[in-house]
Amino acid sequence: MPPSQAPRTLTVELGERSYPIHVGPGLLGDSRWIQPYLAGRQVMVVTNETIAPLYLDRFKQGLPSDLDVREVVLPDGEHTKTLESVACIWDALLAAGFNRRCTLVALGGGVIGDMVGYAAASYQRGVAFIQVPTTLLSQVDSSVGGKTGVNHPRGKNMIGAFWQPRAVLVDTDTLSSLPSRELSAGLAEVIKYGLIRDVGFLEWLEARMTSLRELQTDALREAILRSCAIKAEVVAADETEQGVRALLNLGHTFGHAIEAHQGYGAWLHGEAVGVGMAMAAEMSRRLDWLAPSDVSRIRAVIDAAGLPLSAPASMTSDDFLAVMRLDKKNIDSRIRLVLLQTVGCAYVEEAVPNASLEGLLVDYPRI
Ligand SMILES: NC(=O)c1ccc[n+]([C@@H]2O[C@H](COP(=O)([O-])OP(=O)(O)OC[C@H]3O[C@@H](n4cnc5c(N)ncnc54)[C@H](O)[C@@H]3O)[C@@H](O)[C@H]2O)c1
Numbered sequence: 240m241p242p243s244q245a246p247r248t249l250t251v252e253l254g255e256r257s258y259p260i261h262v263g264p265g266l267l268g269d270s271r272w273i274q275p276y277l278a279g280r281q282v283m284v285v286t287n288e289t290i291a292p293l294y295l296d297r298f299k300q301g302l303p304s305d306l307d308v309r310e311v312v313l314p315d316g317e318h319t320k321t322l323e324s325v326a327c328i329w330d331a332l333l334a335a336g337f338n339r340r341c342t343l344v345a346l347g348g349g350v351i352g353d354m355v356g357y358a359a360a361s362y363q364r365g366v367a368f369i370q371v372p373t374t375l376l377s378q379v380d381s382s383v384g385g386k387t388g389v390n391h392p393r394g395k396n397m398i399g400a401f402w403q404p405r406a407v408l409v410d411t412d413t414l415s416s417l418p419s420r421e422l423s424a425g426l427a428e429v430i431k432y433g434l435i436r437d438v439g440f441l442e443w444l445e446a447r448m449t450s451l452r453e454l455q456t457d458a459l460r461e462a463i464l465r466s467c468a469i470k471a472e473v474v475a476a477d478e479t480e481q482g483v484r485a486l487l488n489l490g491h492t493f494g495h496a497i498e499a500h501q502g503y504g505a506w507l508h509g510e511a512v513g514v515g516m517a518m519a520a521e522m523s524r525r526l527d528w529l530a531p532s533d534v535s536r537i538r539a540v541i542d543a544a545g546l547p548l549s550a551p552a553s554m555t556s557d558d559f560l561a562v563m564r565l566d567k568k569n570i571d572s573r574i575r576l577v578l579l580q581t582v583g584c585a586y587v588e589e590a591v592p593n594a595s596l597e598g599l600l601v602d603y604p605r606i
């Protein structure tokens with residue numbers, strides 16, 4: 240393997256719960272990457288019906304031979320991110336007689352990762368789990384940081400827990416089978432990091448969007464490493480979102496409203512976040528932080544990633560507000576929004592003027 244492709248390792252620094260993020264090709268079939276993080280001999284691999292035929296055998300071949308390995312293959316889709324699916328994982332663990340020294344493995348995208356993390360957080364009051372993310376979105380975002388949980392019909396990720404994995408194993412080879420719509424969804428979260436914290440990274444992305452969308456390995460690997468480095472730094476500073484971690488929610492207050500209102504899965508999470516970031520940029524302009532040229536620049540990079548810029552035609556401003564009033568970042572009845580002071584610097588707006596927000600929600604272009 241050329242040195243440029245050798246796996247690289249970052250660390251999420253959380254004291255005794257610190258863990259590595261290993262990034263590189265060929266991790267799935269190689270036991271050296273997983274063995275150090277197994278709590279005992281009992282291993283439950285959880286994946287879905289799309290990923291199992293692609294990667295489950297390769298993953299199992301990379302496990303040490305002396306383990307008791309079981310598997311759960313769930314149906315696919317954001318609409319399955321429910322307590323019922325988590326209960327299937329609990330049932331399988333109990334049927335196998337697995338105890339507190341078992342390890343759960345999340346082999347899949349963010350839906351699998353969030354559910355397996357929550358199953359691990361709650362099974363016998365907490366067992367080990369390992370993230371093996373297979374979508375770009377899960378490799379740059381959801382596998383890192385320990386936000387686990389499921390959706391509620393009234394709001395995204397409303398039921399859950401903070402529960403950190405023991406390790407994150409990012410096998411970049413898995414991206415070769417990812418549909419381009421899913422790749423674009425992952426790019427939304429990558430762009431987010433540049434917008435909230437690193438204008439240099441945003442410039443890098445603007446120059447390489449075509450390479451990324453063509454799955455060029457060097458560009459993807461660099462985007463994953465830079466994204467994970469930013470996420471790891473933010474999580475280490477504020478594990479349970481008391482402060483700076485809220486900035487990782489840029490675009491999500493609007494985006495989660497779209498996902499919940501349209502029915503989970505109708506819009507991909509990354510697509511909704513893409514529109515949400517464009518809406519947050521426009522709101523930041525209306526509050527005199529951003530110039531019109533900044534908003535155009537942000538819209539251009541979201542568009543170049545293959546993401547939509549318009550909100551759903553069927554959503555009224557009241558539809559947005561109904562979901563936004565339940566957002567987890569709110570304090571009492573105040574809606575708090577992540578906005579941009581400049582391109583590359585986000586902040587939490589504590590007192591969004593109602594008239595400005597309603598004006599935006601009425602005026603913002605619909606598909
Ligand atoms: N916990 C967090 O911090 C966090 C962060 C961001 C997003 N999320 C959550 O993550 C979810 C979105 O994750 P996602 O975008 O990975 O969606 P996903 O898990 O639904 O995966 C997208 C699709 O790609 C398929 N797939 C996965 N890997 C594949 C591969 N290598 N080749 C071909 N197909 C593959 C999946 O089966 C699915 O159909 C949302 O529920 C979102 O709320 C959580």
Ligand SMILES: O=C(O)C(=O)C[C@@H](O)[C@H](O)[C@H](O)COP(=O)(O)O
Nearest residue numbers: 380384386395396484487488491567
């Ligand atoms: O890790 C975080 O913190 C994030 O906010 C990352 C987001 O991209 C992700 O979608 C997260 O699941 C949103 O969390 P929520 O608390 O707003 O549900």
Ligand SMILES: [Zn+2]
Nearest residue numbers: 428491508512
């Ligand atoms: Zn997100």
